[in-house]
Amino acid sequence: MSDIQTRFDALKASKLRLRNTSADERAEKLQTLWDATLARKEDIFKAGAEERGCHKLDIAAELMMLKGEIDFAIKHVGKWMKPEKVKNSMSTMGKRCEIRRQSKGVVLNMAAYNAPTAESFVPMIASIAAGNAMAIKPSELAPISAQIIQEIINGAFSPDEADVFQGGVDVAQELLALPFDHIYYTGGTAVGKIVMKAAADNLASVTLEMGGKNPVIIDETAKLENAATKLAWGRVMNAGQVCIAPDYAIVHDSVKEEFQTLIAAKINELYNSDGAGLEQSAYVPRMINDRHTQRVKALIDDAIKKGAKVICGGSANIKDNYIEPTILTDVTEDMEIMQEEVFGPVLCVVGYKNREEVLDLIAPRTNSLAFYVYSTNDDNIEYFLKNTSSGSAVVNNNCVQSGTNPRLPFGGIGNSGQGRIGGYEGFKTMSNERSVVHQPLDRFRDFLIQLPPYSERYNNIIMKALK
Ligand code: NAD
Numbered sequence: 001m002s003d004i005q006t007r008f009d010a011l012k013a014s015k016l017r018l019r020n021t022s023a024d025e026r027a028e029k030l031q032t033l034w035d036a037t038l039a040r041k042e043d044i045f046k047a048g049a050e051e052r053g054c055h056k057l058d059i060a061a062e063l064m065m066l067k068g069e070i071d072f073a074i075k076h077v078g079k080w081m082k083p084e085k086v087k088n089s090m091s092t093m094g095k096r097c098e099i100r101r102q103s104k105g106v107v108l109n110m111a112a113y114n115a116p117t118a119e120s121f122v123p124m125i126a127s128i129a130a131g132n133a134m135a136i137k138p139s140e141l142a143p144i145s146a147q148i149i150q151e152i153i154n155g156a157f158s159p160d161e162a163d164v165f166q167g168g169v170d171v172a173q174e175l176l177a178l179p180f181d182h183i184y185y186t187g188g189t190a191v192g193k194i195v196m197k198a199a200a201d202n203l204a205s206v207t208l209e210m211g212g213k214n215p216v217i218i219d220e221t222a223k224l225e226n227a228a229t230k231l232a233w234g235r236v237m238n239a240g241q242v243c244i245a246p247d248y249a250i251v252h253d254s255v256k257e258e259f260q261t262l263i264a265a266k267i268n269e270l271y272n273s274d275g276a277g278l279e280q281s282a283y284v285p286r287m288i289n290d291r292h293t294q295r296v297k298a299l300i301d302d303a304i305k306k307g308a309k310v311i312c313g314g315s316a317n318i319k320d321n322y323i324e325p326t327i328l329t330d331v332t333e334d335m336e337i338m339q340e341e342v343f344g345p346v347l348c349v350v351g352y353k354n355r356e357e358v359l360d361l362i363a364p365r366t367n368s369l370a371f372y373v374y375s376t377n378d379d380n381i382e383y384f385l386k387n388t389s390s391g392s393a394v395v396n397n398n399c400v401q402s403g404t405n406p407r408l409p410f411g412g413i414g415n416s417g418q419g420r421i422g423g424y425e426g427f428k429t430m431s432n433e434r435s436v437v438h439q440p441l442d443r444f445r446d447f448l449i450q451l452p453p454y455s456e457r458y459n460n461i462i463m464k465a466l467k
Pocket residue numbers: 110111112113114115119137138139140141167168169172173186187188189191192194208209210211212242243244341343369412416417
């Protein structure tokens with residue numbers, strides 16, 4: 001028997017024990033997770049700096065997300081666990097109906113590389129709150145973080161409650177072949193399809209947290225300098241390796257030139273305030289590896305070759321995994337950069353004349369994870385919100401909807417994913433919603449009129465109900 005199978009069996013053996021833990025016990029486990037994570041905060045900061053050149057405060061924001069989720073779950077887990085009484089219908093009159101949210105059992109969490117601690121632990125918070133055992137497969141592209149995650153979990157939990165499986169595609173595939181009760185996946189769409197197919201073999205439920213091309217609309221009424229500032233930050237943060245990062249901007253022709261000038265200036269103002277150059281900035285992170293650096297550089301070069309204009313940036317230092325923050329304009333559909341998620345610090349700009357045209361521009365990339373609109377015209381804002389779909393949307397800001405408020409469920413739609421995480425929705429994702437009907441046994445409420453041979457009374461009741 002393989003090591004992975006043995007460790008999976010240990011998790012499975014705790015299924016009922018963990019399901020029957022009290023709210024206090026779960027709250028204690030959540031607190032333990034936070035304490036163990038906080039104790040390694042300096043190592044987590046260092047890992048973020050070594051793996052992606054991130055500033056300590058950017059990684060601290062990832063930990064803030066965890067703290068917010070943990071505090072919220074500790075406060076509410078008792079309430080979430082209580083059976084929810086529901087009203088009766090005509091057909092359940094006299095009975096007692098309730099929903100019980102029970103743990104699914106053993107959950108597999110497969111994470112991406114771009115926010116390794118949050119991607120490993122946010123689903124785990126929901127999983128603990130719901131009383132599950134969890135296997136975490138961190139990304140092999142962030143190995144320093146993966147090792148810290150392993151040490152945190154091994155130190156804080158017994159291996160039959162939570163276990164970490166480090167490794168690459170081979171480990172992921174061995175895990176996917178096991179009969180987990182739920183698979184929570186964060187990563188690209190291509191692998192998401194592999195995960196969903198594997199889940200089908202065991203009929204496991206899935207949550208898919210994927211990415212895509214997130215549009216930003218800037219209409220003719222937008223506060224341009226405000227938009228440019230927020231978008232410069234939203235696109236350069238984590239070197240663009242953020243699932244909800246703005247990917248391409250659709251800007252009204254009347255303000256396009258001014259917006260482009262402003263965002264180029266803002267990138268310089270925010271990330272080159274000492275004039276030493278963007279590449280030297282402590283705030284401009286790095287791509288995760290040379291493969292991804294080359295991938296993003298190739299997207300820039302292909303776009304330029306096919307006629308895109310460089311407003312700022314465009315260069316790279318492959319050896320240092322550095323992509324210069326870049327704004328490309330007059331980008332067209334035949335360019336590869338419009339076909340795939342950039343996941344790098346490059347914002348593409350496309351112009352538009354009327355709002356109907358915006359819908360046509362978005363149509364080939366519908367169902368994004370995030371959607372942003374910058375406007376001061378309520379009618380335009382509503383038009384864009386009503387005629388597009390995405391996992392989340394923000395008006396006059398970006399990247400503020402994930403991990404910031406546990407009351408806002410997070411997730412995608414279609415190509416960008418399915419299922420929700422965060423707060424109560426995360427708890428529900430990790431739970432089986434079991435409908436329970438209690439039949440009182442007194443003679444007034446416990447009767448079976450629906451048995452054959454059918455009576456005239458039964459016939460009359462049904463015919464009346466159908467009217
Ligand atoms: P990825 O798909 O390459 O890898 C994700 C996980 O899948 C890793 O653990 C990896 O080991 C595993 N994996 C890779 N190939 C596999 C295969 N053939 N079979 C089985 N498992 C395999 O993703 P990535 O490059 O690490 O992350 C970037 C993507 O993640 C982007 O698309 C981004 O938008 C998305 N993302 C989404 C969210 C969200 O919450 N929606 C958050 C972060 C990242």
